[in-house]
Amino acid sequence: MSHRSESPPPALLREGDRIALIGSWTLERAARIRAEIERMPRPSESPLRLSLERLERMDSAGAILLAELASRLGLDPRHPPLEGGDPALVHWLQHMLAACKPIAEAPRLPGRDPATWLLAHVGRATLAILRHARELLGFFGLTVITLLRVLVRPSRLRLTPIAHHIEQVGIDAVPLVGLLSFLVGAVIAFLGATVLKEFAAEVYTVELVSFSFLREFGVLLAAILLAGRTASAFTAQIGAMKSHEEIDAMRVLGLDPVELLVIPRLLALVLVLPMLAFLAALAGIVGGAIVAVMSLEMSPALFVVRFWDTLELRHVWVGLIKAPVFALIIAVIGCLQGFKVTGSAESVGERTTSSVVQAIFLVILFDALFAVFFMEIGM
Amino acid sequence: MSAEHVVEVEGLITRFGTVEVHRGLSLRLRRGEILGVVGGSGTGKSVLMRTILGLKRPDAGRIVLFGEEVTDRPAGTRGLLEQRIGVLFQDGALFSSLTVLENVLVPIREFHPDLDDDLARCLARLKIAIAGLQEDAAGKYPSELSGGMRKRAGLARALALDPEVLFLDEPTAGLDPITAGAFDELVRTLAKALRLTVFLITHDLDTLYRVCDRVAVLGEGKVLIVGTLEEVEAHPNPWIQRYFLGPRGRAAARARMA
Numbered sequence: 221m222s223h224r225s226e227s228p229p230p231a232l233l234r235e236g237d238r239i240a241l242i243g244s245w246t247l248e249r250a251a252r253i254r255a256e257i258e259r260m261p262r263p264s265e266s267p268l269r270l271s272l273e274r275l276e277r278m279d280s281a282g283a284i285l286l287a288e289l290a291s292r293l294g295l296d297p298r299h300p301p302l303e304g305g306d307p308a309l310v311h312w313l314q315h316m317l318a319a320c321k322p323i324a325e326a327p328r329l330p331g332r333d334p335a336t337w338l339l340a341h342v343g344r345a346t347l348a349i350l351r352h353a354r355e356l357l358g359f360f361g362l363t364v365i366t367l368l369r370v371l372v373r374p375s376r377l378r379l380t381p382i383a384h385h386i387e388q389v390g391i392d393a394v395p396l397v398g399l400l401s402f403l404v405g406a407v408i409a410f411l412g413a414t415v416l417k418e419f420a421a422e423v424y425t426v427e428l429v430s431f432s433f434l435r436e437f438g439v440l441l442a443a444i445l446l447a448g449r450t451a452s453a454f455t456a457q458i459g460a461m462k463s464h465e466e467i468d469a470m471r472v473l474g475l476d477p478v479e480l481l482v483i484p485r486l487l488a489l490v491l492v493l494p495m496l497a498f499l500a501a502l503a504g505i506v507g508g509a510i511v512a513v514m515s516l517e518m519s520p521a522l523f524v525v526r527f528w529d530t531l532e533l534r535h536v537w538v539g540l541i542k543a544p545v546f547a548l549i550i551a552v553i554g555c556l557q558g559f560k561v562t563g564s565a566e567s568v569g570e571r572t573t574s575s576v577v578q579a580i581f582l583v584i585l586f587d588a589l590f591a592v593f594f595m596e597i598g599m
Numbered sequence: 600m601s602a603e604h605v606v607e608v609e610g611l612i613t614r615f616g617t618v619e620v621h622r623g624l625s626l627r628l629r630r631g632e633i634l635g636v637v638g639g640s641g642t643g644k645s646v647l648m649r650t651i652l653g654l655k656r657p658d659a660g661r662i663v664l665f666g667e668e669v670t671d672r673p674a675g676t677r678g679l680l681e682q683r684i685g686v687l688f689q690d691g692a693l694f695s696s697l698t699v700l701e702n703v704l705v706p707i708r709e710f711h712p713d714l715d716d717d718l719a720r721c722l723a724r725l726k727i728a729i730a731g732l733q734e735d736a737a738g739k740y741p742s743e744l745s746g747g748m749r750k751r752a753g754l755a756r757a758l759a760l761d762p763e764v765l766f767l768d769e770p771t772a773g774l775d776p777i778t779a780g781a782f783d784e785l786v787r788t789l790a791k792a793l794r795l796t797v798f799l800i801t802h803d804l805d806t807l808y809r810v811c812d813r814v815a816v817l818g819e820g821k822v823l824i825v826g827t828l829e830e831v832e833a834h835p836n837p838w839i840q841r842y843f844l845g846p847r848g849r850a851a852a853r854a855r856m857a
Contacts, residue, residue: 247714247760247761250718251713254715254718279761280725281718283725284722311792315729315792315793316729319725322721323717
């Protein structure tokens with residue numbers, strides 16, 4: 221059965237009432253063997269026997285082709301009459317043939333009509349979205365109820381995990397949030413300066429940067445970064461616990477996994493995100509200021525004066541009031557996806573991806589809703 | 600190399616940081632035998648298998664497969680040698696995004712891209728049947744299979760290219776005794792019918808007594824003894840005595856006698 225070194229080409233030879241298999245019948249030679257079989261004339265009335273006397277090698281592809289040959293000759297492909305050959309090879313061959321199915325019989329996947337498939341796919345996807353929305357609302361409700369129960373009896377509040385999550389979610393994210401906001405601030409100032417120069421209105425770059433960062437970009441950048449960084453971490457942490465049956469162990473011990481796992485994460489995020497949003501706004505404005513000073517020949521003092529003159533407190537509130545809402549979205553989605561992990565490692569990956577995608581999607585959607593709302597009430 | 604040794608390991612040294620797992624380990628696998636490899640946790644059974652397969656680089660020593668030295672050729676660079684080896688990892692290690700049939704087709708297509716589609720499928724189905732799976736299992740995904748069926752599917756993939764040597768890492772771990780017994784039976788029957796050489800890592804005493812021709816016991820970074828079960832049982836090492844002559848070992852030995 222070893223089938224590597226050079227060996228004579230496979231062939232079939234008719235000798236009276238027997239057909240001799242010659243050479244090596246292996247996977248590499250499959251095409252050639254098939255051609256030989258095709259050339260074999262259809263059976264005559266005399267009973268045929270297959271001679272293995274001159275067979276050099278055979279692997280399982282060869283066994284399949286032998287069965288093919290047998291059925292073409294009208295012999296039983298599972299128990300063809302064999303003659304000669306190495307007893308060990310014959311023993312192996314019988315084992316193979318017993319398990320072998322004719323080539324033609326291998327069923328193929330039924331073809332699908334593309335239109336039906338598309339329709340079915342759209343239907344399934346729609347139902348999945350509805351199901352996700354329902355799950356999310358349900359989990360949100362459960363979280364709120366648990367939160368209220370914990371707040372009524374503050375002794376149940378676990379401070380150590382909250383502190384731990386504040387460090388992981390908030391303090392560790394400071395460099396990333398600060399740096400990225402700084403860079404985005406610089407880019408916006410540069411864009412603004414380029415466009416406003418046309419109208420000799422470069423000085424409005426200050427308002428462009430300060431308004432956009434205080435109202436929108438500070439909180440949005442912080443929320444999107446945390447949606448990527450923290451929602452995925454929550455999903456992976458809870459998902460790993462789920463797949464190790466730690467969640468089940470908690471339930472059996474009479475502990476509430478929502479209270480133990482979700483509430484500390486949620487509270488930590490609600491506390492931390494407004495601070496990160498404020499930090500992001502500051503970093504963005506500093507970035508904008510540096511570009512303004514360097515490329516617009518605006519003195520730093522002018523930037524600061526202009527900034528204070530145009531600044532209104534309501535912009536700060538419009539920005540910061542959104543932060544706890546975004547924090548809620550990120551925490552609830554991250555934790556829910558974690559609970560939805562099932563056993564396999566693949567599932568942790570899938571859930572982590574959808575947790576990030578959903579969190580970012582909902583953050584931006586809510587930001588747009590807030591923008592419309594604040595515009596309507598004239599803030 | 601002598602023709603009857605398909606795998607030779609000589610003076611193998613493996614370290615993880617400062618921990619020395621193998622301290623000059625030598626082992627030879629004879630053609631056609633089923634060698635059981637046992638040893639306590641942390642004696643480097645799986646590491647030895649991974650080193651032979653080229654998934655881990657040895658710190659010193661030689662590894663020879665079919666007479667070719669492969670010490671410096673990691674897995675994936677061994678060309679034709681790789682087709683002569685089949686591996687069943689602990690939980691089957693099936694590709695989870697592919698059906699069982701597609702899993703078995705992977706090595707066939709990889710090494711024989713010109714093969715006719717219907718013949719390739721037929722070949723894959725033959726392997727699935729040989730591994731003792733029902734025909735409808737072919738279209739299922741690994742997540743839809745039970746543990747025992749996953750191992751059988753992994754075995755079908757390992758056998759796809761008619762290997763000469765089969766490496767099995769704890770094939771019965773996590774299976775219930777009946778399924779494990781059936782799998783032992785399958786390994787023994789297949790190995791003898793297909794004239795395979797088998798390297799079998801196990802903790803399962805029943806597997807050792809029912810399947811293996813010889814047993815190698817790892818310990819202290821070396822092979823303590825390699826021989827038939829009778830020879831191994833007679834070895835004075837305290838771990839071996841506890842392992843083979845403890846209540847479980849006796850029960851397994853009795854079961855074989857019966």
